Amino acid sequence: xxxxxxxxxxxxxxxxxxxxxxxxxxxxxxxxxxxxxxxxxxxxxxxxxxxxxxx
Numbered sequence: 001x002x003x004x005x006x007x008x009x010x011x012x013x014x015x016x017x018x019x020x021x022x023x024x025x026x027x028x029x030x031x032x033x034x035x036x037x038x039x040x041x042x043x044x045x046x047x048x049x050x051x052x053x054x055x
């Protein structure tokens with residue numbers, strides 16, 4: 001069983017735009033498509049790679 005998607009997980013679009021799922025759910029990214037990669041908040045290496053968090 002996988003964990004449900006958290007508001008603290010991240011959405012990454014093909015153009016490099018990144019936001020938390022909470023921001024997406026709040027409607028802050030309605031101008032973006034719904035075709036994004038979800039990156040777990042626990043995947044620190046990937047989040048650092050995309051510059052979503054500081055190392």
